[in-house]
Amino acid sequence: AVLAPRLSRATEAQVADEMKALFGGKTMGEGKIKLDLPEIAENGLVVPINIDVESPMSETDFVRSVHVFADGNPLPQVVTYHFTPESGKASASTRMRLAQTQNVIAVAEMSSGALYSAKAQVKVTIGGCGG
Protein backbone atom coordinates (compact mmCIF):
# COMPACT_ATOMS: atom_id res chain seq x y z
CA ALA A 1 0.00 0.00 0.00
CA VAL A 2 1.14 3.53 -0.66
CA LEU A 3 1.07 5.84 2.33
CA ALA A 4 -0.26 9.31 1.65
CA PRO A 5 2.41 11.91 2.38
CA ARG A 6 1.70 13.82 5.57
CA LEU A 7 3.53 16.93 4.54
CA SER A 8 3.61 19.11 1.52
CA ARG A 9 6.84 18.68 -0.38
CA ALA A 10 8.70 21.21 -2.39
CA THR A 11 8.98 20.27 -6.01
CA GLU A 12 11.95 20.62 -8.27
CA ALA A 13 10.10 23.41 -10.11
CA GLN A 14 9.56 25.32 -6.84
CA VAL A 15 13.23 25.03 -6.03
CA ALA A 16 14.10 26.27 -9.51
CA ASP A 17 11.81 29.28 -8.93
CA GLU A 18 13.35 29.99 -5.56
CA MET A 19 16.84 29.81 -7.03
CA LYS A 20 15.76 32.13 -9.84
CA ALA A 21 14.54 34.66 -7.24
CA LEU A 22 17.81 34.43 -5.34
CA PHE A 23 20.20 34.42 -8.27
CA GLY A 24 18.22 36.30 -10.91
CA GLY A 25 18.36 33.47 -13.43
CA LYS A 26 22.10 33.93 -13.97
CA THR A 27 23.95 31.14 -15.73
CA MET A 28 25.69 28.74 -13.40
CA GLY A 29 28.96 27.08 -14.16
CA GLU A 30 29.80 23.48 -13.41
CA GLY A 31 32.73 22.24 -11.38
CA LYS A 32 34.56 24.02 -8.54
CA ILE A 33 32.18 22.53 -5.93
CA LYS A 34 32.87 19.23 -4.23
CA LEU A 35 29.67 18.04 -2.61
CA ASP A 36 30.16 15.12 -0.22
CA LEU A 37 26.96 13.28 0.61
CA PRO A 38 26.12 9.67 1.36
CA GLU A 39 24.58 7.83 -1.61
CA ILE A 40 22.17 6.18 0.81
CA ALA A 41 21.08 7.78 4.07
CA GLU A 42 19.57 5.24 6.45
CA ASN A 43 18.38 7.96 8.80
CA GLY A 44 16.96 11.04 7.12
CA LEU A 45 17.11 12.93 10.42
CA VAL A 46 20.87 13.24 10.34
CA VAL A 47 22.48 13.27 6.93
CA PRO A 48 26.08 14.51 6.89
CA ILE A 49 27.00 17.02 4.19
CA ASN A 50 30.41 18.43 3.36
CA ILE A 51 30.94 21.21 0.88
CA ASP A 52 34.29 22.23 -0.51
CA VAL A 53 34.62 24.99 -3.11
CA GLU A 54 37.85 25.41 -5.04
CA SER A 55 39.15 28.97 -4.59
CA PRO A 56 42.39 30.76 -3.69
CA MET A 57 40.42 32.62 -0.97
CA SER A 58 42.53 35.74 -1.52
CA GLU A 59 41.37 39.31 -0.86
CA THR A 60 40.37 39.70 -4.51
CA ASP A 61 39.26 36.16 -5.41
CA PHE A 62 37.21 34.27 -2.87
CA VAL A 63 33.94 32.41 -2.37
CA ARG A 64 31.40 34.84 -0.98
CA SER A 65 28.58 32.44 -0.19
CA VAL A 66 27.27 28.93 -0.66
CA HIS A 67 23.56 28.08 -0.67
CA VAL A 68 22.29 24.55 -0.14
CA PHE A 69 18.85 23.31 -1.23
CA ALA A 70 17.06 19.99 -0.83
CA ASP A 71 14.39 19.76 -3.52
CA GLY A 72 12.20 17.17 -1.76
CA ASN A 73 11.94 18.77 1.68
CA PRO A 74 8.87 20.75 2.79
CA LEU A 75 11.16 23.80 2.93
CA PRO A 76 13.94 23.39 0.40
CA GLN A 77 16.47 25.83 1.86
CA VAL A 78 18.97 24.01 4.08
CA VAL A 79 21.78 26.42 4.85
CA THR A 80 23.53 29.51 3.51
CA TYR A 81 27.20 30.02 4.31
CA HIS A 82 29.02 33.33 4.10
CA PHE A 83 32.79 33.06 3.75
CA THR A 84 35.58 35.64 3.84
CA PRO A 85 39.24 35.52 2.73
CA GLU A 86 40.03 34.90 6.45
CA SER A 87 38.19 31.58 6.15
CA GLY A 88 41.27 30.21 4.39
CA LYS A 89 39.16 27.73 2.50
CA ALA A 90 35.52 27.65 1.47
CA SER A 91 34.68 24.42 3.17
CA ALA A 92 32.06 23.50 5.76
CA SER A 93 30.28 20.44 7.13
CA THR A 94 26.96 20.07 8.88
CA ARG A 95 24.10 17.59 9.30
CA MET A 96 20.68 17.97 7.72
CA ARG A 97 17.22 16.45 7.58
CA LEU A 98 16.01 14.86 4.36
CA ALA A 99 12.32 13.95 4.16
CA GLN A 100 12.70 11.51 1.28
CA THR A 101 14.97 10.47 -1.56
CA GLN A 102 15.87 13.68 -3.37
CA ASN A 103 18.50 15.94 -4.89
CA VAL A 104 20.73 18.19 -2.84
CA ILE A 105 21.91 21.25 -4.74
CA ALA A 106 24.73 23.61 -3.77
CA VAL A 107 25.26 27.01 -5.41
CA ALA A 108 28.48 28.93 -4.81
CA GLU A 109 28.69 32.67 -5.37
CA MET A 110 32.21 33.94 -6.06
CA SER A 111 33.53 37.41 -5.22
CA SER A 112 33.48 38.11 -8.98
CA GLY A 113 29.74 37.42 -9.03
CA ALA A 114 30.15 34.16 -10.94
CA LEU A 115 27.91 31.28 -9.88
CA TYR A 116 28.66 27.56 -9.80
CA SER A 117 26.36 24.73 -8.91
CA ALA A 118 26.57 21.05 -8.07
CA LYS A 119 23.88 18.45 -7.50
CA ALA A 120 23.80 15.01 -5.91
CA GLN A 121 21.04 12.55 -5.18
CA VAL A 122 20.63 10.99 -1.75
CA LYS A 123 18.48 7.89 -1.29
CA VAL A 124 16.69 8.14 2.04
CA THR A 125 15.54 4.99 3.82
CA ILE A 126 13.68 6.66 6.72
CA GLY A 127 12.46 10.22 6.16
CA GLY A 128 13.57 12.91 8.52
CA CYS A 129 11.00 15.66 8.69
CA GLY A 130 8.69 14.83 11.54
CA GLY A 131 7.64 11.56 9.83
Next chain:
Amino acid sequence: MAIKSTPRVRVPAQAKSGEIVEIKTLISHEMESGQRKDASGKSVPRDIINTFQASFNGKPFFTAEWFPSISANPFQSFFYKAKESGAFTFSWKDDQGGEQTATAKLTVA
Protein backbone atom coordinates in the same frame (compact mmCIF):
# COMPACT_ATOMS: atom_id res chain seq x y z
CA MET B 1 13.20 27.42 23.77
CA ALA B 2 16.01 29.47 25.15
CA ILE B 3 19.39 28.02 24.35
CA LYS B 4 20.31 26.44 27.66
CA SER B 5 23.06 24.09 26.73
CA THR B 6 26.72 24.94 26.74
CA PRO B 7 28.07 24.72 23.21
CA ARG B 8 31.01 22.46 22.50
CA VAL B 9 33.80 23.87 20.38
CA ARG B 10 36.97 22.21 19.17
CA VAL B 11 39.74 24.54 18.03
CA PRO B 12 43.48 23.88 18.00
CA ALA B 13 45.23 25.89 20.75
CA GLN B 14 48.22 26.68 18.54
CA ALA B 15 48.86 27.25 14.87
CA LYS B 16 51.63 28.44 12.59
CA SER B 17 51.13 31.73 10.77
CA GLY B 18 49.28 31.04 7.54
CA GLU B 19 48.04 27.65 8.70
CA ILE B 20 44.39 26.87 7.96
CA VAL B 21 42.82 25.41 11.07
CA GLU B 22 39.58 23.45 11.30
CA ILE B 23 36.97 24.45 13.87
CA LYS B 24 34.19 22.10 14.95
CA THR B 25 31.15 23.20 16.93
CA LEU B 26 28.14 21.45 18.41
CA ILE B 27 25.19 22.80 20.39
CA SER B 28 22.13 21.09 21.88
CA HIS B 29 18.89 22.38 20.39
CA GLU B 30 15.63 20.77 19.25
CA MET B 31 15.66 22.73 15.98
CA GLU B 32 11.85 22.47 15.90
CA SER B 33 11.13 22.68 12.18
CA GLY B 34 7.59 24.09 12.35
CA GLN B 35 6.51 21.17 10.13
CA ARG B 36 5.47 18.78 12.89
CA LYS B 37 2.06 18.33 14.50
CA ASP B 38 1.54 17.41 18.14
CA ALA B 39 -0.73 14.58 19.40
CA SER B 40 -3.83 16.81 19.13
CA GLY B 41 -3.02 17.72 15.53
CA LYS B 42 -1.86 21.24 16.28
CA SER B 43 1.20 22.54 14.47
CA VAL B 44 4.27 22.77 16.66
CA PRO B 45 5.65 26.28 16.08
CA ARG B 46 9.03 26.67 14.46
CA ASP B 47 11.91 27.30 16.86
CA ILE B 48 15.38 26.93 15.45
CA ILE B 49 18.80 28.47 15.80
CA ASN B 50 18.81 30.56 12.64
CA THR B 51 22.27 32.13 12.71
CA PHE B 52 25.69 30.91 13.70
CA GLN B 53 28.64 33.28 13.48
CA ALA B 54 32.35 32.92 14.10
CA SER B 55 34.61 35.94 14.71
CA PHE B 56 38.30 36.35 15.42
CA ASN B 57 39.40 39.32 17.53
CA GLY B 58 35.95 40.79 17.01
CA LYS B 59 35.90 40.46 13.21
CA PRO B 60 33.33 38.02 11.78
CA PHE B 61 34.84 35.61 9.23
CA PHE B 62 32.21 32.88 8.86
CA THR B 63 28.40 32.98 9.08
CA ALA B 64 25.91 30.17 8.63
CA GLU B 65 22.20 30.85 8.15
CA TRP B 66 20.45 27.69 9.21
CA PHE B 67 16.98 26.72 7.97
CA PRO B 68 14.54 24.13 9.42
CA SER B 69 16.20 21.39 7.34
CA ILE B 70 19.22 21.48 9.67
CA SER B 71 19.25 18.53 12.08
CA ALA B 72 18.60 18.83 15.81
CA ASN B 73 21.70 19.51 17.91
CA PRO B 74 23.36 21.31 15.00
CA PHE B 75 26.94 20.49 14.16
CA GLN B 76 29.06 22.89 12.14
CA SER B 77 32.63 22.67 11.01
CA PHE B 78 34.55 25.30 9.04
CA PHE B 79 38.03 26.80 8.66
CA TYR B 80 40.11 29.82 9.63
CA LYS B 81 43.47 31.02 8.30
CA ALA B 82 45.63 31.82 11.33
CA LYS B 83 47.59 35.06 11.16
CA GLU B 84 48.01 36.32 14.71
CA SER B 85 47.28 35.26 18.26
CA GLY B 86 43.88 36.14 19.64
CA ALA B 87 40.48 34.82 20.53
CA PHE B 88 37.58 33.33 18.64
CA THR B 89 34.01 34.22 19.54
CA PHE B 90 31.21 31.95 18.41
CA SER B 91 27.56 32.93 18.63
CA TRP B 92 24.30 31.04 18.11
CA LYS B 93 21.02 32.97 17.80
CA ASP B 94 17.56 31.40 17.86
CA ASP B 95 14.05 32.42 16.71
CA GLN B 96 13.14 33.55 20.24
CA GLY B 97 15.95 36.09 20.36
CA GLY B 98 18.04 33.83 22.58
CA GLU B 99 21.81 33.87 22.15
CA GLN B 100 24.57 31.60 23.36
CA THR B 101 28.26 32.33 22.92
CA ALA B 102 31.55 30.52 23.34
CA THR B 103 35.14 31.66 23.11
CA ALA B 104 38.46 29.95 22.39
CA LYS B 105 42.03 31.20 22.35
CA LEU B 106 44.47 30.67 19.51
CA THR B 107 48.21 31.17 19.85
CA VAL B 108 50.10 31.75 16.61
CA ALA B 109 53.78 30.91 16.86
